[in-house]
Amino acid sequence: MLWGGISLLGAVALATIAFSRGEPLNGTWFVVAAACTYLVAFRFYSAFVAAKVLALDNTRATPAERLEDGRDFVPTNKWVVFGHHFAAIAGPGPLVGPTLAAQFGYLPGTLWLIVGAVLGGCVQDFVILFFSMRRDAKSLGQMAREEIGKRGGMIALLAVLAIMIILLAAVALVVVNALKDSPWGAFTLALTIPIAMLIGVYLRFWRPGRVLEASVLGFALFLLAVWAGQWVSVSPQWAPVFTLSGQGLAIAVIVYGFMASALPVWLLLAPRDYLSAFIKIGVVLALAAGILWVRPVMHMPALTRFVDGSGPVFAGTIFPFCFITIACGAISGFHSLISSGTTPKLLTREGHARMVGYGSMLMESFVGIMAMVAACALEPGVYFAINSPAGVVGQTAEAATATIRGWGFPVDAATMDALARQVGEQTLLNRVGGAPSLAVGMAGIFNSVIGGERLLSLWYHFAIMFEALFILTVLDAGTRVGRFMVQELLGYVWEPLGRRGWYPSILLTSGMIVAAWGYFLYQGVMDPLGGINSLWPLFGIANQLLAAVALVVATTILFKMGRLKLVWVTLVPMAWLVTVTMTASYQKIFHEHPRIGFLAQARMLSEQVAAGAVPAERISAVSQQIFNARLDAIVTGIFALLVLLLLIEAAGEWYAILARKKEIVLRETPYVRTQYAEGD
Amino acid sequence: MQHSKPGISSLGWLWWWLRQVTGDAAFENYLRARQKQLAGPQALACHAKGAACAPAMSDQQFYLDMLARKYSGVSRCC
Numbered sequence: 001m002l003w004g005g006i007s008l009l010g011a012v013a014l015a016t017i018a019f020s021r022g023e024p025l026n027g028t029w030f031v032v033a034a035a036c037t038y039l040v041a042f043r044f045y046s047a048f049v050a051a052k053v054l055a056l057d058n059t060r061a062t063p064a065e066r067l068e069d070g071r072d073f074v075p076t077n078k079w080v081v082f083g084h085h086f087a088a089i090a091g092p093g094p095l096v097g098p099t100l101a102a103q104f105g106y107l108p109g110t111l112w113l114i115v116g117a118v119l120g121g122c123v124q125d126f127v128i129l130f131f132s133m134r135r136d137a138k139s140l141g142q143m144a145r146e147e148i149g150k151r152g153g154m155i156a157l158l159a160v161l162a163i164m165i166i167l168l169a170a171v172a173l174v175v176v177n178a179l180k181d182s183p184w185g186a187f188t189l190a191l192t193i194p195i196a197m198l199i200g201v202y203l204r205f206w207r208p209g210r211v212l213e214a215s216v217l218g219f220a221l222f223l224l225a226v227w228a229g230q231w232v233s234v235s236p237q238w239a240p241v242f243t244l245s246g247q248g249l250a251i252a253v254i255v256y257g258f259m260a261s262a263l264p265v266w267l268l269l270a271p272r273d274y275l276s277a278f279i280k281i282g283v284v285l286a287l288a289a290g291i292l293w294v295r296p297v298m299h300m301p302a303l304t305r306f307v308d309g310s311g312p313v314f315a316g317t318i319f320p321f322c323f324i325t326i327a328c329g330a331i332s333g334f335h336s337l338i339s340s341g342t343t344p345k346l347l348t349r350e351g352h353a354r355m356v357g358y359g360s361m362l363m364e365s366f367v368g369i370m371a372m373v374a375a376c377a378l379e380p381g382v383y384f385a386i387n388s389p390a391g392v393v394g395q396t397a398e399a400a401t402a403t404i405r406g407w408g409f410p411v412d413a414a415t416m417d418a419l420a421r422q423v424g425e426q427t428l429l430n431r432v433g434g435a436p437s438l439a440v441g442m443a444g445i446f447n448s449v450i451g452g453e454r455l456l457s458l459w460y461h462f463a464i465m466f467e468a469l470f471i472l473t474v475l476d477a478g479t480r481v482g483r484f485m486v487q488e489l490l491g492y493v494w495e496p497l498g499r500r501g502w503y504p505s506i507l508l509t510s511g512m513i514v515a516a517w518g519y520f521l522y523q524g525v526m527d528p529l530g531g532i533n534s535l536w537p538l539f540g541i542a543n544q545l546l547a548a549v550a551l552v553v554a555t556t557i558l559f560k561m562g563r564l565k566l567v568w569v570t571l572v573p574m575a576w577l578v579t580v581t582m583t584a585s586y587q588k589i590f591h592e593h594p595r596i597g598f599l600a601q602a603r604m605l606s607e608q609v610a611a612g613a614v615p616a617e618r619i620s621a622v623s624q625q626i627f628n629a630r631l632d633a634i635v636t637g638i639f640a641l642l643v644l645l646l647l648i649e650a651a652g653e654w655y656a657i658l659a660r661k662k663e664i665v666l667r668e669t670p671y672v673r674t675q676y677a678e679g680d
Numbered sequence: 681m682q683h684s685k686p687g688i689s690s691l692g693w694l695w696w697w698l699r700q701v702t703g704d705a706a707f708e709n710y711l712r713a714r715q716k717q718l719a720g721p722q723a724l725a726c727h728a729k730g731a732a733c734a735p736a737m738s739d740q741q742f743y744l745d746m747l748a749r750k751y752s753g754v755s756r757c758c
Contacts, residue, residue, distance in 0.1 A: 068713065068717075069713075070709070070710045070712075070713030070714055070717065071710065071745065071746075071749065072749060074709065074713065076700070077697075077700065079697055080697060080700040080701055083697065083700075083701035084701060087701070088755060088756060088757060089757045090757070091756060091757050091758045092758065093757070093758040139753075160754075167758050171758065203743065204740070204743065204744070205740075208707075208738075208739040208740045208742075208743040209703070209704070209706060209707045209739055209742065209743040209746070210704065211702045211703045211704045212698065212699060212702050212704040215702065265747045265748065265751045266743070266744060266747050269751060270747045270750075270751065273755075273756070274702070274703075277702070278702070327758075328757070328758050332757065332758065334754075334757045334758050335757055337753075337754040337757070338754060338755075338757055341753050341754055341755070342750070342753070342755065473756055474756050474757075474758055477751060477754075477755055477756040478756070480751055481751075481752075481753065481754050481755075484752060484753075500752070539758075543758065
């Protein structure tokens, strides 16, 4: 009866969202639709996967129990693991992706967030967590090597390294575009470095490990920094110092990334992570409460004209580009690295994997829904004015707003100018990347609850800093892990380079990994189309391909477990992801439209140079653009090739299993009965 | 089980959960786990080998050890 009611309510909410055309639609419907679907999916679908597909066994001792050491393997309360896991998987992706995909209208992204998570993302996180737990918390790469073959393991390692580089460049570009020419934002972000260091010293020397009190102190200082930023932004002396161009900010972020990787972890990386996690959970809860309180009306239509691929935010048709733009929030391959990392070492019972793996991803999807609501609550004209690059809409405010009006979305230069002044910025035009428009949307919701118009600028910068902190944490941690991977690879060439603590190796490998993502970041900053048009799809393709890798591994294991009739649980999302990513890869390389296809873009620019249409002083820059477009095509091709190779390798394994040509070896650890009493 | 949920009020539970999730209680958990180990069969094995069991880490040592382990793998997603 109860579940019938929840299902009915969810169906009504989904139908209202799907069939509403023209009449005002309240954001609460999105929350209700998502929450009801998640509840029903968790109650029934995850229970089905747990019982029938994976056969979770609560009498079986987990690695946390068998290998308990008080450090890595620690049997931990289910809700604590849930908190750890959610904090680890939820980054800027579920905020930025839905905001960018809002250019198609609210409907495609919302449906993909809900359906993709329930049938794809949650299943991936859950099954990988379970399989890792059954293998003493082995990593995805180790499982790929053992279950598919050595080549599979190497492909997984290379895929992870490649995705890491593109991911870091893409998220760094979001920060750069959000903070360029913004003295308030740049000042506040700069202050977070000494704040993090102060917390680092506090936690290292004064009160070791007292994370909560240090985080509260850091949060208070952070708020002070946001508050102080407004004085800097109007100061004739200081405003010019912190008004940085895109290139200047990119260089600053690259230098910062190098420092975070090379400095001791306790000094910068860890304290920033604590601060970020603290703010992350607080802001997500506040946004949920704000949406329910304010009940914002959606101004974006259900579908926009840009479903045809001509979108200004990024180019490409709704299929496949909506499904790679929203990766985190629906399905993210990167999660499989977390699910096969720390989390399986903490689970006390096998049954907890369902709440932690499936449930945490539902929460992340919910964050994506909230980002979609915040973005679509903006007037579409304002949304497109913020997110469209000058190369598409025009260089001046008048030209940009005239172009957007021509698309049927009313906006004028005076409105944008007034909004920029209200949020304490010089301009909001050409701020591609999603973060500023999301911050405007969030600030609009927050200031409706507290403060009104006069606090809009503070809320805006608070929201921008929240996103920037998120992203810099990913940048810190990702650069460091990337450094370890490069050290591991170089260790095969010369043993000392493989030592993690050897300083020459630290400096060399930090420099290598930072140079790799820094190159793509700089290329994005210099791109007249705003960079996001190239980098975000690349990131989406890489991330979804990694998800395909994880689902290939999971499907192989299910075949080996003899679940032939139930293998569709992972096989269907895998097939969907392979179709989406291969189509997107093909289009990004070969599409004839220069805004979509990298090779077409290179060809068009080459022809312009050959025809003498490029001024002499621009030839060097255009030549660099041509090189970058070809490089992006090669990188996309490599991603696709890696996954095709893995797929072929796995298909051979599946055939051998089905045709009984090979003895099935399932590399689970043997059954050991738990010593915990029931209900413990 | 080491990190069992104490039988306390919901506000107390929230505080307990927050300390666990943030890592604020990690050192206490470590000491508790170690005490349990010293009282269990692992300690007997340790003494049987004639080797002294390693001394407990200080709070500073534990904090640095925890960070080194946490940030040597993928700990944050996108």
